[in-house]
Amino acid sequence: MSAIALPQTSPLPPAQRRMTSWQVWGLILIAPYVLVFLAFVLYPVGYGLWLARHPESYVKLFNDPIFFRTVVNTIFFILVAVNLKFLLALWLSGFFTHERVWIRWVSVLFLLPWAVPSIPTIFSIRFMFNPEWGVINSVIFRLTGLDGPNWLNDPHIGLSLAMVTHIWKSLPFWTLILISGRLAIPKEQYEAASVDGATVWQKFKYVTWPSIRTLYLSSTILSMIFTLGDFNSVYLLTGGGPADLTHVLATLGIRYIRLDQVDMAMATIVCALPFVLPLVYFMMKSLSKSDTER
């Protein structure tokens, strides 16, 4: 945000005097990235789309009973998990902007899920929910004398826990973003509101929300894009099971790869494009808008 708001220092006066050798060096220096892009983005994507050109792959995909379930799971995951995460992040960012020394320490610990790699933590969550040996059912048994639910072997609970895992992992990052948004609001606005006798809710509604609304919305869109590519939270927790009922598009594509059905994997991605492209279009537009505004 702050990087964007700054005005550009000068609108290109050196352009006219630019010597060709500077242009040549520019081309040489930009070439490594262009090569990376051509070899590892453009060629793979083009080749992948070429592999996905046969209509029969799509017929086969639509006839696969787990495909429809996967699409529903994905939509559910994107809408519920991301929005829930952002409501939590909005609420927590309010908590963490209180100026107390101990809250600073809480925030340091709160960032741990983000700082630690996901493989060990997701496996840890997975074993906590193990029906026979996991700590959660063991605590339930000690407290009530009853056997706990068969958590990850139930498709509904399994997918919900994958969402919880996703939220657990990425909540600190987005909370941090919203905290930075809240800290950018001038304190005088809150003081003025206090003088006018505004309640906490009124301060949020008339001061906080109008200032961070744009940030909140564009963060939500960006998080939706990232969440579409969240393979770990589902795959490492449930593996797509039981009976392939908890897949999302990201894990389904990889499942086809493991079954050596590359055309199906690519067809899955092509079917995901209607979800991805509008979100990407929105992000590109808002980024280039902020880039030209400077």
Added chain:
Amino acid sequence: MKKKYLNEAFLLLMAVPILLWSLLPIYHIFLFSISSKDSAFSGALWPDLPTLRNFSYIWKQQHFYLYHFWVQIWNSLWIAVAVGALTLAVASCAAFAISRLKVRGGRTVMNLALFTYFIPAAFLAIPMYKAMGNYGLLNNRWSLVLAMVTLASPYAIWVLKQASDKLPWELDEAARIDGATPLQLFRLVYLPLMTPSMVAIGTYALLLAWNEYLYGYLLLSHERTITLAVALGHFTAADDSPWELLMATGLVYALPPAAIYYAFRRYMVSGLTSGAVKS
């Protein structure tokens, strides 16, 4: 006055669930790594006899899943460092060319890079896997390095370009009047001024590569070429897997990035979040 105490009590009350939520899965890793298998599988909240035996098994590679532990952690380190260095090289050159040399087509390249950044990583993985197969790079450490550089550099270029746009133009002017070549400007003026952003971006790329699971899982398969992240994934092949060893190895794997993250937290937060989301 009473209202103020109520407010403090309410804040404290909120901190308890926040801490439990954040720390429980991580405590659970720690608990398992100091437990014997029997104790870990009993659902106890603290082991009767805490032990460091799991770490000694890891150190001496004394388990089927751990036979190649040292090679695998070396692979992780090698790949992470290579990705960090290559991403920095590629991205700083590109950002310099786009932002300072105003190379023709620079804007298009920036947009293509941003577009890449917005492709969900798990979707790009599939065509990338096929392409690496065509290049004959599968099961070669370089395949993962190049894939991770591809994933890390768009964001790296974006952040470095943002930082670079803020440098005053007068520096370039002065250098040009003194007859500096573009390379001298890059090496003597640009790079020293960009150090803080470069540290943030290098760390970002390094951690991204160290933490990556999916791409390693697809691109590498031989037990002596895989990274530690992929090796951890192999542990869960069976239901009675040695989870206590998995968690101990996971702890060893998680400590370096967490330490780096906390050491560079200031850089990371200010350097990266400003580029991550635009308002």
